[in-house]
Amino acid sequence: MRAVFRALGETSITAGLILMLFCAYLLWGTGAYTQRQQLLLQRELAAEKSRTAPPEPKAGQAFALLRIPRLGRDYRYAIVEGVGADQLKKGPGHYPDSAMPGEVGNFVLSGHRTTYAAPFNEIDELERDDEIIVETREARHTYRVTSQDVVRPDEVEVLAPVPGKPDIRPIRAFITLSTCHPEYSAAERLIVYGVLKHSEPREE
Numbered sequence: 310m311r312a313v314f315r316a317l318g319e320t321s322i323t324a325g326l327i328l329m330l331f332c333a334y335l336l337w338g339t340g341a342y343t344q345r346q347q348l349l350l351q352r353e354l355a356a357e358k359s360r361t362a363p364p365e366p367k368a369g370q371a372f373a374l375l376r377i378p379r380l381g382r383d384y385r386y387a388i389v390e391g392v393g394a395d396q397l398k399k400g401p402g403h404y405p406d407s408a409m410p411g412e413v414g415n416f417v418l419s420g421h422r423t424t425y426a427a428p429f430n431e432i433d434e435l436e437r438d439d440e441i442i443v444e445t446r447e448a449r450h451t452y453r454v455t456s457q458d459v460v461r462p463d464e465v466e467v468l469a470p471v472p473g474k475p476d477i478r479p480i481r482a483f484i485t486l487s488t489c490h491p492e493y494s495a496a497e498r499l500i501v502y503g504v505l506k507h508s509e510p511r512e513e
Contacts, residue, residue, distance in 0.1 A: 339398070343426035346399040350387035357446065366390040368401075373410055375401055375418070375428075376442040379435055386428050388443070392495040394420045401428050404468060408482065410443040411508045414470040415483040422499075424463040429488035432501050433457065441484055448510050452503040453486040459490050460498050466498050483507065505507050 350371035356385040371387040378384070392402040401420035408414030419428035435441075441452040460467055469475035472485050482505035491498035 318443055338369045339424045343398060343400060343428075345428070347387055350389065350399065355386055365466075367403075368393070369396050369399065372403075372445065374444040375460075376444070377432075377435070377439070378442070379439045380431050386420075391464060397421055398425050400426070405470060407485075408470070408479075409503065410445050411482055412446060413482050414441070414479045415468065415472055415485055417468050417485045418508065419486065419487045422490075423487045423492050426501070429486060429499075430492075432488060433499055434499055440506070441486070443484070444511070445513065448484075448508045451506045453506045454484075454503045456502050458500045458502070460500055462495070464498070466497075472502055485511050 311414075311447070316355040351374070354371055354374060366389075368391040369389055371389050373388045374388045375388050376384060385401045388401050388403055389396050389399050390403050390405060392404055393479045394401045397419065401418045403409075404417040404419065407417035411414055421427055422430050435457070437454055437456070439454040441454065443450045443452070458467070466473050466475050467485060470479040470483075472483055473479040473488070486501040488499050489495045490497040
């Protein structure tokens with residue numbers, strides 16, 4: 310019996326170490342991958358400021374820069390086109406069927422909350438009237454936060470051109486940020502809503 314308990318104990322310790330290493334990879338290993346991707350994407354955006362933007366970005370391609378002052382002076386993420394697994398590993402992703410920055414309609418972004426650098430980890434800290442800034446080649450679009458909500462994953466009305474009101478035609482520009490809720494779970498979605506405050510053309 311002693312040998313059996315010793316073997317069980319050793320097996321449990323080994324399993325625990327493997328689990329700890331896996332958790333460390335999820336928290337830090339995936340983050341390092343995203344940080345490398347972001348460095349490359351932000352360099353590409355900086356190099357392309359003087360070029361004409363393509364009519365529609367391709368999946369995985371960066372086309373804008375996201376800044377949220379409430380989350381720190383260094384908060385800066387390149388936004389990529391698409392919300393598939395491969396795209397969200399690079400950073401916040403844009404729902405292809407939603408509006409583009411500054412356009413009338415709903416500019417919808419999704420991002421990880423706990424892995425791959427967790428760009429949306431702290432969006433629950435955003436308060437009413439906080440700014441969300443989206444910089445494209447042509448303009449700087451400043452949105453202001455209006456509210457937050459927690460919804461089920463199947464409540465896709467939040468992605469509508471007028472968030473939560475799919476039957477209404479939009480006359481304003483909105484922004485919607487979506488991430489998993491609670492942390493370390495995909496049971497629900499945390500949603501942050503905002504409206505366009507103003508747009509400023511970028512200097513040549």
